[in-house]
Amino acid sequence: MFVRFTLGLAISAALPLAATAAEVNIYTTREPGLVKPLLEAFTKSTGITVNTVFLKDGLPERVASEGESSPADILMAVDAGNLVDLVEKGVTQPIQSAVLTDAVPSQLRDPDGHWFGLSYRARVLYAAKDLDLTSFNYEQLADSAWKGKICIRPGQHPYNTALIADYIAHYGAEETEKWLAGVKANLARKAAGGDRDVAKDILGGICDIGIANSYYVGLMRSGKGGEDQVAWGQAIKVVLPTFKEGGTQVNISGAAVAKHAKNRDEAIKLLEYLVSDEAQKIYAEANYEYPVKAGVAADPIIESFGKLTIDKTPLGEVVRHRKQASELVDKVGFDS
Missing domain, CATH: 3.40.190.10 (Periplasmic binding protein-like II)
Known part of the structure; x- marks a missing residue:
């Protein structure tokens, strides 16, 4: 089961993704309502169009079956285990980004750069x-x-x-x-x-x-x-x-760049945006998650629990x- 969204607007799953000069395509198992504010803010900031396909399950299998023709640029999931499954399925690629490695604690990202935590609980x-x-x-x-x-x-x-x-x-x-x-x-x-x-x-x-x-x-x-x-x-x-x-003990929501990403540069820009102060604040407000980036405050309800190590x-x-x-x-x- 999947639904496609462009800036949170549902469109037919049978329609091809729109071709634009600057776009990025996301496959995600995160609820559409949780990612919509982040993606709208990214488009407003960069002008890059975001096309999002929401899948209830079967993300690794879907991308693997599409092979080189897959339109997916970013694979977004909840739980580190699901991100590791993507790597083991061979549908991700490593990336190097000082912005991401500086923002995301080492235990919350893949040591080889295949996936990065973007928020945690x-x-x-x-x-x-x-x-x-x-x-x-x-x-x-x-x-x-x-x-x-x-x-x-x-x-x-x-x-x-x-x-x-x-x-x-x-x-x-x-x-x-x-x-x-x-x-x-x-x-x-x-x-x-x-x-x-x-x-x-x-x-x-x-x-x-x-x-x-x-x-x-x-x-x-x-x-x-x-x-x-x-x-x-x-x-x-x-x-x-x-x-x-x-x-x-914590677990993450995170993302990886797809192995056959056609818009790799835009994908990296989006991941880097998602660890910016602006996006991390949205993560904190939208679902009461902890921001991965140091210095960005969690929601006051979550902050009231005290300092988390x-x-x-x-x-x-x-x-x-x-x-x-x-x-x-x-x-x-x-x-x-």
């Missing part, structure tokens, strides 16, 4: 407001003190397999299996639902703490999710957990443990 702790809790380590999720007090979405969801993969990168598979079994033993209910359900169930007294993404708090407290979700967001406080010997494990290394993480979820029966 943290895997944080939601906690009942009355808990005397100001700091937390991911390792503590397996402590018996939290037995029957933890809510979380399914372990097989990519948000959680990424966290488990990061745990493997820190401690190895054997220790991660023990930890994961300990977390399962502490669940207040079956691992199910979504991240916002963690806040909802804390409000409902089902659990005291849970792990979820940072940006959902912005979506809830801002009212964008409706009045009920405002109450869920207000019922929790957010603690930025870390690994005992590391930082907070990103874990230093490169996301490319974390992704290599995804399959093992998924296998451990099944091995300990986390979702059963």
Whole structure:
């Protein structure tokens, strides 16, 4: 399933992309409403037309099947694993850009220049407001003190397999299996639902703490999710957990230049624009994501969580443990 947009305006998927003197074509799995403000701002700033095709899934397969005839210049996706999949499918190309390497922390980009993080979200702790809790380590999720007090979405969801993969990168598979079994033993209910359900169930007294993404708090407290979700967001406080010997686990939204990009220079210009102060501010405002560029403030709701220290494990290394993480979820029966 896909929809094509030109500056956010839907047009027929059967029509060819318009040929202009200066244009760039994006294939993306990001929601159209989230990228539209960024692309409109880029066109206004540069005069370069942006044609966008939104794909619900199957991005690597689509580009690979099109081969050299693919019109795609930029491939944009959520989750580092999806960006690595593009590289492994052979549909990206490395680029060199001092603007990008200066703006994007090394652990949030491909060391060979195939992909770059453009914004990120943290895997944080939601906690009942009355808990005397100001700091937390991911390792503590397996402590018996939290037995029957933890809510979380399914372990097989990519948000959680990424966290488990990061745990493997820190401690190895054997220790991660023990930890994961300990977390399962502490669940207040079956691992199910979504991240916002963690806040909802804390409000409902089902659990005291849970792990979820940072940006959902912005979506809830801002009212964008409706009045009920405002109450869920207000019922929790957010603690930025870390690994005992590391930082907070994060994941990215990012992009790569397509292997057969016809508008390579324009593609690079767009990626460089997306790490500018202007674009990073839009990222922060549109979806409550953390800007990758230092010095650009996150939304005030997100800033209220305190100073975040990103874990230093490169996301490319974390992704290599995804399959093992998924296998451990099944091995300990986390979702059963």
